[in-house]
Amino acid sequence: MSSQTIVVVGAGAAALSFAAAMPPSYEVIVITKSSVHDSNSMLAQGGIAASVLPQDSTAAHAEDTLYAGGGHNHIETVNDAIVDGRRFVMELISQAFPFDKDPNGRLQLGREGAHSASRILHAGGDATGRMLVRHLISRLHSNVILKEYEAACELWIDNGRCAGVWTKDQAGSVRLRKADHVVLAAGGCGNLFQLHTNNRSVTSDGLSLAYRAGACLTDLEFVQFHPTLLAKNGRAYGLVSEAVRGEGAVLIDENGHRIMEGVHPLKDLAPRDIVARAIHDYQKQGSRVFLDISEIPDFHQRFPTVTTLCDQAGISIEEGRLPVSPGMHFLMGGISVNRWGETSVPHLYAIGEAACTGFHGANRLASNSLLECLVFGKRAAERIQTETTGTSLSAKRPSLKEIAFAVPECSLEDIRKNMTDHVSIIRTADELKKVKKWFEEMPVQMINVKEITKEALELAHLWQTARLMTDSALLRTESRGGHFRSDFPFRDDAGWKGKQIVHSKGSITIRQNEGIVNNAAAHA
Known part of the structure; x- marks a missing residue:
């Protein structure tokens, strides 16, 4: 027992x-x-x-x-x-x-x-x-x-x-x-970015707790941006499930041109990082991107959650086109x-x-x-269930006076804008250095756990993760999966295969993971 x-x-x-x-x-x-x-x-x-x-x-x-x-x-x-x-x-x-x-x-x-x-x-x-x-x-x-x-x-x-x-x-x-x-x-940590699919309560708490306790954080540069958030007037209303494309929906531009033609053999069902970058490229050229759902019968029955999101956004599914944009989805x-x-x-x-x-x-x-x-x-x-409690605890009770958090003198929206502008779908050294400099120059207040508000605590968690993520993205000088550097647009297996960027106790190191090294499967 x-x-x-x-x-x-x-x-x-x-x-x-x-x-x-x-x-x-x-x-x-x-x-x-x-x-x-x-x-x-x-x-x-x-x-x-x-x-x-x-x-x-x-x-x-x-x-x-x-x-x-x-x-x-x-x-x-x-x-x-x-x-x-x-x-x-x-x-x-x-x-x-x-x-x-x-x-x-x-x-x-x-x-x-x-x-x-x-x-x-x-x-x-x-x-x-x-x-x-x-x-x-x-x-x-x-x-x-x-x-x-x-x-x-x-x-x-x-x-x-x-x-x-x-x-x-x-x-x-x-x-x-x-x-x-x-x-x-x-x-x-989806709330680091302006457009995201995450619940409002997801603010990097676990990562921050672990890092402050001395645990290792790894691979923070690999962020997945889901290709299809329902987006209108710069606001994301929620995720349009990939299953919609699985049922036959296709991505089109304002003229009805299928944007994934010639981009990848799997077209609209290519890996998420590839589809997200394709949409991002169109948007950078000033074009809007839509999900054409006109070939899906009984859409409202098959996708009731998406239908509700459309109702909330004032978007008619009867028109057969849903305006979409990539947004942060998964770390x-x-x-x-x-x-x-x-x-x-x-x-x-x-x-x-x-x-x-x-x-x-x-x-x-x-x-x-x-x-x-x-x-x-x-x-x-x-x-x-196989573990025991291990070492006994010390008699000394920890003091609340020792628990304090570095809270930046900026708003959550300031962090989101900087991360979206400089550390999102497409990254470069110049952009990453800009936001790193912004982090370094931002004053912070040390607030004790007894005085800190919920909002300030969440800001402290996100601030810490944003800085670590930026450092990882700057250090990995290649493109791989969810991490894309336009100044290093190709995978560099000779330099980076099996290597992980690790943060622990204020230091950042590159470690070789032998469990990854023999992995030959990947998309170009």
Whole structure:
């Protein structure tokens, strides 16, 4: 009988997958600074990729993942995760998870960018993420305690291991939640950019917590910009799922010309980084880009979430053209972890988008993110059940006076504009140096945890990640996956194959990852 306490930061699919997999003998406290129904996972329109048909295979799914990942995936991680992922998806099916089916009761499988087969399972049309979160919540044991509107501020490191989390509630009260293990599942950093698909609560909290605690952050230069955000008058209303293109929609310019013709053999279903750059090039020339949905029957039934977004934006789907623009969608990098989700800090784990597992490489394959949440959430749960608490804690209680944050004297919009202008889809040394100089010259205030507001804390988290991301993008002098340098427009395998840029304790280093080196699969 275990008496261990686990604190989970975040309440998306990865966090809930972990919590649902923990036996009732463990106390699991899931904290989220907003509602449990307020996460990126709840917004996920894409499905879950898995090779469930006889004519498909895990080997083919792995090959597609490596191809999209730009030769930067960890091969063993990819192969293992896809095999485990298929098994976990079959478990969902056995649990009567409501995957979409055709009129004959067979699973309805879609196809998305860079997939060689139809293997995307959806639920509720384009509401897979929301359905998965609800399903996982329904499977939580009574040992799982959900704490909403409580923000994680700082990790407590004692005797060389993570021993708890300092949190702050809506009333401003700060408390220490002691834990035998801490799991970071707080998502990525989409709010760094003006156009993004992320929930408003996703502000790089997990990355910042880990970095401040001494954990390694890796691959921060690899940012995925989704090609098709529903955009009108400079505002993004939400994601237009890749499944829309999988059902036959095509990207066109104002004159009806298909913009992906001649760009890539897969045309509109090319890897996301290629499609996003193609749209970006058209927009730079002053042309608007649309998604032609005129060939999709019963669009409002197949894509109810997108239809609602169109209604909110005042866009008629009857016209058959949806105005779209690329926007920040997913961070391939994150907190460096092994196959079990263990970070470089003992008893500290990271899962979901907050983690860098090596699964996605330099560019994530469509619908592999929810799969990753299931796989690594369960793996972390398995690992923790084999662990003991390890070293004893010191008698000294940490002081709140020592916890302070560097808050820049600028607005969140200032950061977003600078990141969008200089560190987004297409990068150059000159542009990156401009924003780096802006960071260096910006005054900051040191604010104690007791006085800091929620908004200032989020600004501090994003500020820190923005600086690290910029440094990584400047250092990698090649183009690979989601990182494109127009001054170094080609992949440089001789100089960069298998090399990762790592941030830890104020330093930045380049390390060789042997698990990546033998990866020959990639798109040009």
